[in-house]
Amino acid sequence: MSRFIEIVEVGxxxxxxxxxxxxxxxxxxxxxxxxxxxxxxxxxxxSFVNPNRVPQMAGAEEIMDALGGPDPxxxxxxxxxxxxxxxxxxxxxxxxxxxxxxxxxxxxxxxxGATVSQQLDTLAAIVERQAIDGGPPITATIxxxxxxxxxxxxxxxxxxxxxxxxASMNVPEIxxxxxxxxxxxxxxxxxxxxxRAAAPDARLRMHFHDTRNTGLANAFASVEAGVDVLDASVGxxxxxxxxxxxxxxxxxxxxxxxxxxxxxxTSYDLAALITIGRDISERLGKAPASSLARAGGxxx
Amino acid sequence: MSRFIEIVEVGxxxxxxxxxxxxxxxxxxxxxxxxxxxxxxxxxxxSFVNPNRVPQMAGAEEIMDALGGPDPxxxxxxxxxxxxxxxxxxxxxxxxxxxxxxxxxxxxxxxxGATVSQQLDTLAAIVERQAIDGGPPITATIxxxxxxxxxxxxxxxxxxxxxxxxASMNVPEIxxxxxxxxxxxxxxxxxxxxxRAAAPDARLRMHFHDTRNTGLANAFASVEAGVDVLDASVGxxxxxxxxxxxxxxxxxxxxxxxxxxxxxxTSYDLAALITIGRDISERLGKAPASSLARAGGxxx
Numbered sequence: 001m002s003r004f005i006e007i008v009e010v011g012x013x014x015x016x017x018x019x020x021x022x023x024x025x026x027x028x029x030x031x032x033x034x035x036x037x038x039x040x041x042x043x044x045x046x047s048f049v050n051p052n053r054v055p056q057m058a059g060a061e062e063i064m065d066a067l068g069g070p071d072p073x074x075x076x077x078x079x080x081x082x083x084x085x086x087x088x089x090x091x092x093x094x095x096x097x098x099x100x101x102x103x104x105x106x107x108x109x110x111x112x113g114a115t116v117s118q119q120l121d122t123l124a125a126i127v128e129r130q131a132i133d134g135g136p137p138i139t140a141t142i143x144x145x146x147x148x149x150x151x152x153x154x155x156x157x158x159x160x161x162x163x164x165x166x167a168s169m170n171v172p173e174i175x176x177x178x179x180x181x182x183x184x185x186x187x188x189x190x191x192x193x194x195x196r197a198a199a200p201d202a203r204l205r206m207h208f209h210d211t212r213n214t215g216l217a218n219a220f221a222s223v224e225a226g227v228d229v230l231d232a233s234v235g236x237x238x239x240x241x242x243x244x245x246x247x248x249x250x251x252x253x254x255x256x257x258x259x260x261x262x263x264x265x266t267s268y269d270l271a272a273l274i275t276i277g278r279d280i281s282e283r284l285g286k287a288p289a290s291s292l293a294r295a296g297g298x299x300x
Numbered sequence: 301m302s303r304f305i306e307i308v309e310v311g312x313x314x315x316x317x318x319x320x321x322x323x324x325x326x327x328x329x330x331x332x333x334x335x336x337x338x339x340x341x342x343x344x345x346x347s348f349v350n351p352n353r354v355p356q357m358a359g360a361e362e363i364m365d366a367l368g369g370p371d372p373x374x375x376x377x378x379x380x381x382x383x384x385x386x387x388x389x390x391x392x393x394x395x396x397x398x399x400x401x402x403x404x405x406x407x408x409x410x411x412x413g414a415t416v417s418q419q420l421d422t423l424a425a426i427v428e429r430q431a432i433d434g435g436p437p438i439t440a441t442i443x444x445x446x447x448x449x450x451x452x453x454x455x456x457x458x459x460x461x462x463x464x465x466x467a468s469m470n471v472p473e474i475x476x477x478x479x480x481x482x483x484x485x486x487x488x489x490x491x492x493x494x495x496r497a498a499a500p501d502a503r504l505r506m507h508f509h510d511t512r513n514t515g516l517a518n519a520f521a522s523v524e525a526g527v528d529v530l531d532a533s534v535g536x537x538x539x540x541x542x543x544x545x546x547x548x549x550x551x552x553x554x555x556x557x558x559x560x561x562x563x564x565x566t567s568y569d570l571a572a573l574i575t576i577g578r579d580i581s582e583r584l585g586k587a588p589a590s591s592l593a594r595a596g597g598x599x600x
Contacts, residue, residue: 213591246595291513295546
């Protein structure tokens with residue numbers, strides 16, 4: 001049997017959040033439903049940020065409401081930056097809360113108004129609240145884990161320290177995120193080993209941006225290092241606020257192509273993904289950033 | 301000391317050959333000179349094809365003449381498809397002849413008017429002629445080695461058979477080329493092992509197109525498999541005649557970024573490459589296909 005790689009679709013959240021065009025709730029719902037029909041089993045569908053600050057993410061409650069309660073085959077993930085976000089995540093019935101901890105104070109204070117230490121306190125408080133009041137499973141994402149636009153290089157030690165803290169709170173899944181797309185696959189491999197040593201019981205998820213074209217190389221290095229869960233964004237949606245002309249997350253269709261061509265299994269229908277990637281790019285008024293949406297699959 | 305990876309710049313040949321815009325001899329010379337100043341030590345500068353058939357490649361003799369004879373620090377490579385091409389390559393004073401053998405009859409007959417077997421006969425005749433009359437060193441490139449737009453899948457055995465033939469002629473360097481950009485890094489690794497077994501004495505060079513975003517992953521897999529020579533094209537020049545919206549060769553600046561970020565050495569100046577990639581893309585009237593030309597390097 002071939003190895004199964006789980007791909008978490010983050011287009012509706014990390015993708016759209018970094019696009020200039022703002023979609024309506026109905027358009028976002030349509031995107032989510034098409035992605036789920038194309039095979040997405042875990043989808044980051046909403047972000048519990050202040051819609052005045054991030055208008056792209058408005059309507060989280062309406063989206064979760066319209067998705068209509070738990071589906072045993074699907075997990076809808078909400079991004080959480082603080083306790084208010086956690087409360088919204090619980091009350092909307094998200095299946096998972098993805099709590100972000102930035103690896104640098106420079107990014108944390110600008111992006112979330114909190115230092116690394118304050119963000120770890122928030123994560124601990126959320127974990128504690130969940131233990132008392134219940135709520136969805138919590139995953140932690142260590143963002144800017146390979147470099148920060150403000151603080152520059154991020155060391156392995158910085159990432160390990162955060163992973164160790166998250167592990168001490170028994171967070172079941174930890175993601176290492178190359179938020180600004182600066183990682184190379186050799187460093188990815190080393191950082192996976194380091195985080196494994198720091199958090200041996202956590203499941204590891206990797207999150208790459210294709211800003212400097214290393215996204216799929218980093219994904220390959222991760223799968224080779226034994227990682228089974230990767231984030232990706234249909235159409236390569238998203239961008240990088242720190243490099244306006246750059247591309248966004250690795251495209252789900254690009255990742256699916258690479259994996260399936262090598263004989264891995266995913267839950268996705270490649271042809272459907274390519275169509276969704278083309279459609280959403282057209283709606284956003286831009287050429288698709290994913291290569292598969294431009295080139296198509298293996299010529300037949 | 302860090303490991304050195306040699307990057308053969310193929311933008312002036314494989315890049316420009318697949319662009320719609322046709323550059324003048326002077327513009328091509330300017331590109332070549334800027335690339336050499338930016339660190340290119342081996343550059344595919346001309347193609348000895350019929351300029352009526354491939355107008356982008358007109359002026360090979362003028363280009364070689366203007367480059368002004370041998371430079372001990374540089375190698376200027378000419379692409380050769382047949383005996384007439386070899387004769388032109390010798391008479392213009394190219395430092396290397398890169399002879400192409402397609403891995404499929406479907407591609408070979410359409411691209412070079414010759415089956416695989418006929419192309420191998422041509423290679424043998426060129427090697428024999430070189431032994432008698434002299435001429436530059438010969439490298440062989442096995443094109444469409446991971447898939448063909450006409451014949452579909454290309455097996456490891458097909459590639460090995462060609463490599464074995466080339467090895468029997470003592471060709472010192474063999475390139476495995478993913479001409480249409482369909483390879484995945486796992487297959488790349490296997491194919492490298494297979495060609496090594498078939499041609500144990502030949503130096504291996506890898507040539508990737510980024511058509512389906514796997515180019516840098518394939519480069520990473522190659523370097524990990526011990527390959528020290530890779531082709532790349534500044535600005536990610538080129539395209540794919542079989543997928544009109546797709547991108548071309550892997551961008552030299554993208555490859556240099558990935559390698560240098562991981563501590564490898566190359567002969568290139570990344571900042572200079574980024575500028576050349578942006579300039580040539582502007583001249584060709586298109587957005588740069590390389591990611592580095594769009595995003596820049598590690599934020600400073």
